[in-house]
Amino acid sequence: MMRLSITPAIESLIATGSPVAIGVSGGKDSQASALAVCNYLDRVGHAGPRLLVHSDLGSVEWKDSHAVCQDLADHLGLELVVLRRDKGGLMERWEARWRSSMARYRDLSTVTLVPCWSTPSLRFCTSEMKTHPITAMLRRRFPGEVVINVTGIRRDESRRRAKSAIAEMDRGGRLWNWRPILDWSADDVFASIARHGLQPHPAYFEFGMSRVSCRFCIMSSLADLAAAAARPEAHDLYRRMVLLEIASSFAFQGGRWLGDIAPHLLDSIQRRALFHAKDMAARRMTAESRITPAMLYVRGWPTRMLTDAEADTLASVRREVTALFGFKSRCLDRDSVHERYAQFLAAKPSRPAMLHV
Incomplete structure (x- = not known):
């Protein structure tokens, strides 16, 4: 024992x-x-x-x-x-x-x-x-x-x-x-x-899983995802999760799309939508790659005002992503981005904002 x-x-x-x-x-x-x-x-x-x-x-x-x-x-x-x-x-x-x-x-x-x-x-x-x-x-x-x-x-x-x-x-x-x-x-x-x-x-x-948690887990191996998708009781959940991949353009496991595990469970419309979602993901990531590390979200964000060049970059990325998803977004130009950052910083009087240039 x-x-x-x-x-x-x-x-x-x-x-x-x-x-x-x-x-x-x-x-x-x-x-x-x-x-x-x-x-x-x-x-x-x-x-x-x-x-x-x-x-x-x-x-x-x-x-x-x-x-x-x-x-x-x-x-x-x-x-x-x-x-x-x-x-x-x-x-x-x-x-x-x-x-x-x-x-x-x-x-x-x-x-x-x-x-x-x-x-x-x-x-x-x-x-x-x-x-x-x-x-x-x-x-x-x-x-x-x-x-x-x-x-x-x-x-x-x-x-x-x-x-x-x-x-x-x-x-x-x-x-x-x-x-x-x-x-x-x-x-x-x-x-x-x-x-x-x-x-x-x-x-x-019976199912051939190496671990038991959720039917489809973020920590699952490729073999476990395939074994889960083979179970009829998981099919409705599988489709629901793939629809969220499609809507969000975020793959379930980083670079691994759940929709690729069992595409035969999807209809032709869903398979085309998944293909389109992958294209959206690539375009979203390309646009967001123009945002520098210094501009990204951190605890206490925003910690400073953006420069004019940074505000222009962020506005440009937001216009691209907004058009890609069909959002109705605010702050799509330099002035409105600056105004939004100023609003956040004004709510933190103990931390004076840096002036933008």
Whole structure:
């Protein structure tokens, strides 16, 4: 049996009966983590509350994921708390992000159009849809208590996760994040699930997926995207996501278009629209490449007035992008760009604006 990774701080909290919340997604790692942690808690006589927590991401979830989580909860005799975003799931969040990007661009509240999709460096899908809701729920449910939040992260999943700590306290000081199976291999995980008489998510052995998260994940390999697209239950979501690629001109995975994974699922009109979207993407990027690094959005933007030459460049790019997308945008000439920047800077009196030349 594989040994759990643990720290003295976690051991002390367990000994005093701190609540333990185990995040479960339906994937193998969270499944194995829950089984191993509950076995350990039983052995050491943990007397505090325990629960499983699942963040339902809506239409991007495999239909079997909730059932796997519920079977796990039944096996362990624990409550399964399911959290859902009031304004819809992750697909709705991506679509709303694109609407926001368009509105901000038209109003010159951002320098360039912002991608609608999550990215490996900007995983708001995890922070907004999982971390923040789970943290808020645990604080409400266990007021004044220090809670142990368990996640099934393993070091060999990625270089980033290889650097993860076994346990760490969050900034609020009331939540300890514990990663008990950090040093397990995938074989260890599957063996643990089988040893408990449970089945892993069917996506692994029936669908041919190497990982289970969203049906189409920003972190998915090409093989996993193809395997997901082969499942009939994913076809409607696939088309909806491709339509967002078409509308936004942003590929789902940076340079990899989801629409290229299974074009046979698209009709002729959608395939032509995807071709046009790729052309729009190239023209948008060519136009935006004229914006210098010093002009791009940074925290606290804008930090200064643009020069006349910079304002001319930005206005020219905005006219080109506006025409490309059919927007009705403001600030399409030098004077209106300067006026917009002056409005922003005037709202920050503690930071005097530099004069433009």
